[in-house]
Amino acid sequence: MSKNKLVQGYEVVIGFETHAQLSTQSKIFSRAPTAFGAEPNTQACAVDLALPGTLPVMNKGAVERAIEFGLAIGSHISPRSIFARKNYFYPDLPKGYQISQFEIPVVVGGQVEFFLGDEKKTVRLVRAHLEEDAGKSLHEDFIGQSGIDLNRAGTPLLEIVTEPDIRSSEEAVAYAKELHKIVTWIGICDGNMQEGSFRCDANVSVRRPGEPLGTRREIKNLNSFKFMQQAIDYEVRWQIEQIEDGHAIQQATVLFDPDTGETRAMRTKEDAADYRYFPDPDLPPLVIADEWVQRVKAAMTELPRTMAARFVADYGLPEYDATTLTQSKAMAAYFEAAAKACGQAKLVSNWVMGELSRRLNSGEVSIESAPVSAAQLAALITRIADGTISNNAAKQVFEALWSGEASDVDAVIEAKGLKQMNDSGALEKIIDEVIAANADNVAQYKAGKEKAFNALVGQIMKASKGKANPGQVNELLKQKLA
Template identity: 75%
Template sequence: MSASLLVRGYEVVIGFETHAQLSTRSKIFSGASTQFGAEPNTQACAVDLALPGSLPVINRGAVERAIRFGVAVGATIAPMSIFARKNYFYPDLPKGYQISQYEIPVVQGGRMSFFVDAQPMAINLTRAHLEEDAGKSLHEDFHGMSGIDLNRAGTPLLEIVTEPELRSSRQAVEYAKALHTLVVWLGICDGNMQEGSFRCDANVSVRRPGEPFGTRREIKNLNSFRFLQQAIDFEVNWQIDQIEDGYEIQQATVLFDPDTGETRMMRTKEDAHDYRYFPDPDLPPLVIASAWVDEVKSAMPELPGALAARFQSEQGLPAYDAAMMTASRATAEYYQAAAAACGQPKLVANWVMGEISKRLNAEGGDIARAPVGPATLAVMIGRIQDGTISNNAARQVFEALWCGEGSDVDSIIESRGLRQMNDSGALEAILDEVMAANAKSVEDFRAGKEKAFGALVGQAMKATKGKANPAQVNELLRRKLVGA
């Protein structure tokens, strides 16, 4: 355990439960629509409400998506799994129980890899099981009362559970981002966090290094990566304060309030036995033949990890760069198109991780709709490589392209006078003038003061208004200084 990960002398222990809403058109046990945004209570049928005589039937598409996820993380796909009733009372749970899986989930084990500060990490998964979602309680615009919308009741979820192996909020965020990338990449979830398609629950506890695990509190329904980090950081410090003040942590379910930046207890946390799980008598065991698993495997897309490995072996990208270029399918497609067009994979990766990511993050944009497309970026990188423009000028070209002040790289270069000076004769004449005007720096350099060389280069670039090729300036100037 690195001392840098300790918070006020305590080790943080985090386990994750993520609910990924599966991308089926109908619900997990009924034919009702899963479309988001419909009028309240217009997409809940008799099966979703458990009306007398109605019987659930498993959605094959939901099972297929669970298999796809299990294959992607190297998990065991259970040849037979069981659906159980999880019994609890809540106003938006119309049946009085939730159909879930308990003792025998469909996906068992598995492993997820991700990067934290450019360092590779991995976490073991405990399980991923299928279950139905509950409805939604609405507490606004009801004149002091609450409304219940049951459209979401019965929507298929894959709950993905990790081992308690994360040790910081930063690790938790990077894991959640990697998982989000994977489920969207696989096409099993649209990943829309604002609509609740990808919701994270963080089980957080603290302990002194080497001691047994502390009592955990579960932060529910975190629907943004920023809130996830803020919630965990607050909860960690709150728990430490409680322990330092002599109080015991009580197992509880808590919510994060983004307005205050604080967590608050919703209810004391139940244990598994409180839910009185038992096999659902209306659903037979879920049997998955090995042939079905093989069929799913054969139709799988190339996974982010495999594609990143190929970028490393075939294009020479560092491991971190390759991981960033596979952060989403759209990013991978953009990178591949630009790299193929200009033949400079590392430079493309640098621009994607640098200027493009910075602007997309600031504007909340999507790289698939970036103002500077991959073909345009490739042309611009080509102009850097052939000496037409400097790196500094390239940033000015990029700015103009991004802001819609032009769409043609060469036109922007010419109209703004950004073409790099490559005439060695003209440049030598300028360097002679710079050396004559800065005799003291010339003398200092010849006396062994290397710093003076940088000052002369700066004067040369100033004299050419930044248009000289820096590499050419360095070469010619050093030759003149040493050979004179």
């Protein structure tokens, strides 16, 4: 039973199907290019058009990218998988069928782990299979005509299918973001949702707790995380209203309209039997030897989950910090460069996840273009750690660096007079003066009122113009009041 809060007494059940366009230069069964944005029908060859006498030939690069994905999420790589014909009629499908995989996919099982807030979640995968994309229908409303662009026909896709493990729209978005991170991190997909390189379909149903799974409706082609959450939330509300009004949910494919914020039925949803799958006679079974898998594995970059585990082991970070810092290669590299330079990994983590991320988000700046470099942040944190400046002063230094006012941490500290007062003699003199001038607070503290101690600290910080080291102030004041 999910720990997620029920929606009006119903449990939400969501499964995902994601089409990741693989980053090959040519199509899955032909040598035609896959570049985005070409003039319509300039990147479709005779194989893509299924002209008589043509035969498909498997793209080795597409297979290797599927293997990489399976290794990245702990799946089983099938040593032998089959390509099948998925039969259906649509104007943008020139062959009258799509070459896909059905009974034996190339990737089986695996899981995707992520955090939703500070709670760790796991979504199990059923499979990931290779297939070709269809073309695209273009509707010219102003002239009342439609056309077909077959540039995408034959583009290699990896369809990634989950178990119905997701229980809320927030969890769905978190899963999709984690999957997006994985495929872009390992370089098998550019992840461009606007160009259709990463397309998500959400199968949404609701049920009373403990009841069998409800009838699902599939929301197609969600091309942004924002619209994904809006679409699922609307669909959940709509299904609950239908059930409460005594109507049965009909299995269907629906589209989300961002302008109205509503989903609308496009067609009744087909089942596998409707597609009349059968093995493609033009393609032999795909055989993947273990040696091939090992070669792919040896060439792969360090995976985000592996890097996160290393950050925990090597730098002593909490798992949440390590997972957050490995959301992108650039952020992970920034953190590690700063942590190595100053030896204060947790402080670096706090600043990267806190002040730096806040500035990046508010300014819509990528971490690669951050005005404050990893080396500058490391220098700043070194001055916090050695007591030269306080945290409040450090924010002033960070602001100067970010705005381009200065580039050297120590120069900013000197110019702005931000050094903490670490001279115990001078600090003791201020403390003695504050104690003498605040006899009432001293008496209250000795009577057990902790707030009186904080009031004394505040007076000391004020008298030192904020330059006293707070830790040193607390220690000396307690000694004098003991």
